[in-house]
Amino acid sequence: MMKRVVITGAGTINALGHSVSETLTSMQEGRCGIGALEFQDVDRLSIKIGGQVRDFEAEGRFNRQQMALYDRFTQFTLFAADEAIQQSGLAFDGELATTTGVVLGTAGGGVSTWDDNYRSVYEDGKNRVHPFVVPKLMNNAAASHVSMEHNLKGPSFTVSTACASSNHAMAQAFQMVRTGMATAMVTGGSESMLCFGGVKAWEGLRVMSKDACRPFSANRKGMVQGEGAGIFVFEEYEHAKARGAEILCEVIGFAMSSDAADIVMPSKQGAARAISGALKDARLNPEDVGYINAHGTGTAANDKTECAAVADSFGQHADQLMISSTKSMHGHLIGGTGAVELLACIMALRDGVIAPTIGYEEPDPECALDVVPNEARDAKVDVVLSNAFAFGGLNAVLALRKI
Known part of the structure; x- marks a missing residue:
């Protein structure tokens, strides 16, 4: 028998705030956390915002x-x-410690450590690096340190699927609690690529905006990188209920798909399969969903493909949906992005506030959905989806419900 899974804790740090409350206030006010980058050699970059x-x-x-x-x-x-x-x-001790683990998402892991040590060896000519460089830069470092810091002895690992990493990680954590493999899981994702090498690599793709992130707007010019983390405690419902825990919302389904098509160009069919799969797993009808937190990167290819996938998956109900991209405010956190964006889903369910897509200036006929432009909206929603569609054609969609 499948168990119910709820979220009983949330934490974050990102360009909008150093806590969940600061972040949600910023989202409600439509603040922009994107600004001029500050780090060594930023003047050598053509992209100078994040x-x-x-x-x-x-x-x-x-x-x-x-x-x-x-x-x-x-x-x-x-x-x-x-x-x-x-x-x-x-408090993780005794049996709870052995049945709680950590599944986190990151695309790049210790990018700043790579960058610093490449500079040291190749530019400064040094022949030695710190003995802890490998354990510092490895992708599983964050998951391992969380497990050690909080005595979490259950299943722990890191997922790396580019921009869908944290959604894939949270889906795995959800499945572990739902099937009884774990009582609780610490999950989410993090990323910090805002260093010279991290931004220079993304420049090469020619998908970056030099002024702002404007998802779904006809004059959008591309994505903007961000950094930070979003971490959650997923817990078995009866366990949480028995101890009188405050429940933020319930996780009710997920789906994953692969485009099997192109390494960078998104596929409408692959995205639609993930969206429809999440509805099926959560036993939802399209009309049950009130809000979608979009992947919404601000690139021409992603935005129109995602809107087409939503239209295909929801049919006539697509016109009734609210869909917004908070990347317009905090930037694209790559492997950590779905985790920070899940906060907007929780805010929609708990507080009845839909985070806006800021920077929206011109309607795009290929993105003709209600994208909640520029200002947050008060609305009662009971079910939401969170989309993540990654390079490599790897897609992951989560479904959550008010409780």
Whole structure:
């Protein structure tokens, strides 16, 4: 018998705030966290904007030994995990420790560590690097440190599926709790690619905007990178209920698909299969869904493909849906993006506030859906979806319900 799965804790750090409450307030106010990038050699880049986390003092939070082990993406993860676990009220000892694990998503892992050490070896001519470079940059570093910090001894690993990494990770965590493999799971994702090499690599794709992220707007010019983390506690419903936990919402379904088509160009059919699969897994009818947090990158190819996939999956109900992209505010967090965007889904269910797509200026006939332009909207919704469609044609969609 499948078990019900609920979210009992949430934490984040991103360009919109250093906590869930700060982030949701920023989303409600339609703030833009995208601005001028600040790091070494930024003047050598043609792309000089991003959703950078400001005023994060890692040195004051972590000791010298920890700083030698924690890349920026790990620092963000630990920061957000502390908030999520504290909110959940769980203490991981005894049997609960052995039946709780960590599944996190990241696309690049320790990109800043790669960048710093390539510079040291190739530019500065040094022949030695720190002995902890490998454990600092490896993709599973954040998951491992969360498990050690909070005594989580259950199934723990990292998922890396480009821009769908955190949605794939949260889907795996959901399945583990739903099938009884775990009592609870700490899950989500993080990314920190905002360094010279990280941005320079993305420049090469020629999909980046130099001024703003304007998803679904006819004059959109491309995506804007962001950084940060979103971490959640997924817990078995009866376990949460028995201890009187505050429940944020229920996770009710997911689906994953592969386009099997092109390494960078998205497929309407692949995205539609993931959306329809999530509806089927959650036993939903199209008319049950009130809001979709879109992948919405602000590229011409993604936005029109996603809108077409939504239209195909929802038929006549597509005109009644609200769909928005919060990437317009916090940027594209690559492997961590779905996790931060899940906060907008929770806000829609709990608070009845739909996060807007800011920067919207001109209607696009190929994106003719209600994209909640520029201003947040009060609306009662009971079911939402969160889309993530990645390079490589890897898609993951989550379904959540008010409880």
